Amino acid sequence: MADNKDMVKDLYLTMRRIREFETNAMNLFAEGKIPGFVHLYLGEEAVASGVCSNLREDDYITSTHRGHGHIIAKGGDLKFMMAELFGKATGYCKGKGGSMHIADGTRGIIGANGIVGAGQSISTGVGLQILLHKTDQVCVCFFGDGSTNQATFHESLNLAAVWNLPIVFVCENNGYGISNPQSRHQKIKDVADRAVAYGIPGVVCDGNDVFAVRETSAEAIKRAREGKGPTLVECKTYRQRGHFEGDPAIYKPKEEQEAWLKKDPLDKMSKWMTDEGGFSAAEVKAIDDQVKAEVAEAVKFAEDSPYPTPESGVEDVYSDIVEEVRDR
Amino acid sequence: MKKMMTYSEGIREGMSAAMRKDPDVVLFGEDVGMFGGCFGVSAGMFDEFGPERVRDTPISESAIIGCAVGAASTGLRPIAEIMMMDFLTVAMDQMCNNAAKLRFMTGGALHFPMVIRTAGGAGVNAAAQHSQSLEAWVTHVPGLKMVFPSNAQDAYGLMLSAVADDNPVVYEEHKAMLAMESEVDLDEGPIPLGVGxxxxxxxxxxxxxxxxxxxxxxxxxxxxxxxxxxxxxxxxxxxxxxxxxxxxxxxxxxxxxxxxxxxxxxxxxxxxxxxxxxxxxxxxxxxxxxxxxxxxxxxxxxxxxxxxxxxxxxxxxxxxxxxx
CATH class of the missing domain: 3.40.50.920 (Rossmann fold)
Known part of the structure; x- marks a missing residue:
């Protein structure tokens, strides 16, 4: 639960930042300003915010194709993120990766990833590095319910368990693997049940309740930090949009969508803050206004930034080979 | 000082020299530890460097390469062994979509100094899933480098350069050549990549x-x-x-x-x-x-x-x- 007002404010600030960033991304995509694919984190804000509130700057995360929320919660810069979504030279990846590939080595963000389940095995390497360097850092590996049917899930959780790696596997069960509801892509209801197969703890929490996420993941992160090995944390949440923008999500039952919108994590949090948390409506609005300004600034930065030069297209393939990439 | 050495020993000497020089160099893969590798290439390294740095993995090729990607991106210089080149297919996603591409896709924010060692080639009656030469599949992918030594001296020198390189390098070793002896001068050191x-x-x-x-x-x-x-x-x-x-x-x-x-x-x-x-x-x-x-x-x-x-x-x- 809420320890103190500053902590609550920080949690809400992060959630609101994600909401504002994603809402802007949604609109900018619809306006044709953001090219490619965009997978929005709307509705799942409490997960990244709650988990990352327990992390230090020198901890690591691996992320997914639906990664904006994780990156914001881990301290990613909104300007560089938005510029990357636009494909601009000032973006995190210099316009070479786009929405699904944002990384920031200086903040322990070992990349969003376009391959479902890829981050799971990458996290084992991060965990191994921490183990061998004997630090008390941890790596949080975010992934969705759909990815738990990939071989990487099995291979990585097994490896992390047998090597006792300092990793927290956070499954964001948002109910869908692309268009397939969980009931049609796996027989189990709780992904956390699979932890038994690896001899590690598996826990479930309400992924729309940021306090529940914070508390549950804190325990798992503490275990990892203390060298007690990995935990599988499942956060039950809901993907409020389609798989990607432009997906009308006709496969989602209307009643289900409406029921989950009533459990919206931002609404829940702001209501709690004014009803029970000792915040005035004006205080909440001040946070909202601050975030609106930050995201507006990020959008302006992205719009004003230049596109990458043609020359830059052959850079960064290798550390030491540039022009040769053009031909042989 | 020159001495006769097998191809296998050349590979091992290269790995061991790199590991003695840099504590961030680690070797992991299936049975590379106490067993010394399926072909004995890493024999004795478990004793010299210990179980932390010479690590047995489960039979999980995809996780092996993915683990190397994560380790390389955060400060280690892993040598990941895929026992047979044929098994690279099981880890192709990690090798081609992550190891090879992430430097570019992240605009150079992350880099991946890692070596993927794998035994290719036929000639030992191992049939079609333990004998393939898949050089084309590797070299087709931008972001990967690839070496393939033909003797012990090159095996040694190319390993030193592969480990020191800041990019993913696939290191093919021919299984039918492992016992082949040739003269080696360990003082000659690294052989630069890209020099025939x-x-x-x-x-x-x-x-x-x-x-x-x-x-x-x-x-x-x-x-x-x-x-x-x-x-x-x-x-x-x-x-x-x-x-x-x-x-x-x-x-x-x-x-x-x-x-x-x-x-x-x-x-x-x-x-x-x-x-x-x-x-x-x-x-x-x-x-x-x-x-x-x-x-x-x-x-x-x-x-x-x-x-x-x-x-x-x-x-x-x-x-x-x-x-x-």
Missing amino acids: KVVRPGSDVTIVAVGNMVHQALAAAETLEKDGIDCEIIDPRTLYPFDFDMVANSIDKTHKAIVVSEEVKRGGYMGEISAQISENLFDSLDAPVVRIGALNTPVPFSPALEPIYLPNAEDIVKAVRSQG
Whole structure:
């Protein structure tokens, strides 16, 4: 639960930042300003915010194709993120990766990833590095319910368990693997049940309740930090949009969508803050206004930034080979 | 100081030297620890470096490469072993979509100093899932480098450079060559990636060969010498980046080129080299470039069939003679 007002404010600030960033991304995509694919984190804000509130700057995360929320919660810069979504030279990846590939080595963000389940095995390497360097850092590996049917899930959780790696596997069960509801892509209801197969703890929490996420993941992160090995944390949440923008999500039952919108994590949090948390409506609005300004600034930065030069297209393939990439 | 060493020992000495020099270099893979690797290549390393740095993994090829990607991106310099090159297919996603691409896709925010060691090649009756040569599949992917030593000295020197490189390097070791002895001078140190070697100087025809085919080319050259044909043999040693200048300089002199690899001929890496020669050196050529590869079949098991599948010295001799 809420320890103190500053902590609550920080949690809400992060959630609101994600909401504002994603809402802007949604609109900018619809306006044709953001090219490619965009997978929005709307509705799942409490997960990244709650988990990352327990992390230090020198901890690591691996992320997914639906990664904006994780990156914001881990301290990613909104300007560089938005510029990357636009494909601009000032973006995190210099316009070479786009929405699904944002990384920031200086903040322990070992990349969003376009391959479902890829981050799971990458996290084992991060965990191994921490183990061998004997630090008390941890790596949080975010992934969705759909990815738990990939071989990487099995291979990585097994490896992390047998090597006792300092990793927290956070499954964001948002109910869908692309268009397939969980009931049609796996027989189990709780992904956390699979932890038994690896001899590690598996826990479930309400992924729309940021306090529940914070508390549950804190325990798992503490275990990892203390060298007690990995935990599988499942956060039950809901993907409020389609798989990607432009997906009308006709496969989602209307009643289900409406029921989950009533459990919206931002609404829940702001209501709690004014009803029970000792915040005035004006205080909440001040946070909202601050975030609106930050995201507006990020959008302006992205719009004003230049596109990458043609020359830059052959850079960064290798550390030491540039022009040769053009031909042989 | 020069001494005789097996190809396998050359690889091991390279890994061990790199691990002695840099505590961030680690080796992991299936059975590489106490067992010393399926072919014994890492024998003794578990004792020298301990279980933390020489680690057995479960049989999980995809996790092995993914683990190397994560480790490399955060400060280690892993050597990940995929026991058989055929099993790279199980880890292809991690190798091609993550190791190879993430540097570019993140605009250089992350980098991946890692080596993927894998035993390729046929000749030991291991059939089609334990014998393949998949150089084309690796070199097709931008972001990967690839080396393929043909002797112990190169095995040692290329390993030092592969580990020191800041990019993912696939290091192919030929399983039929592991016990092959040759002279090594450990003081010679790293062999830069992308620098080929004239294994045999000659003036009449240029033969580009890698791995075990270097030895077939040498045998062919001996036969052809008796006919008065003087072969120049080039072992590129690194498949990417490729030392095209060395090949071009040789063809300027010989005006003929044969390219040889153990891959199935169709779609093989040597087809790429052949195309580069034809595109860039057409005016120097007195005859079309000839590719020599294996039969376009899965690798057969039987001792009666495998030698027919594999390209050999006789094929090279015929090809050279056919060029007139």
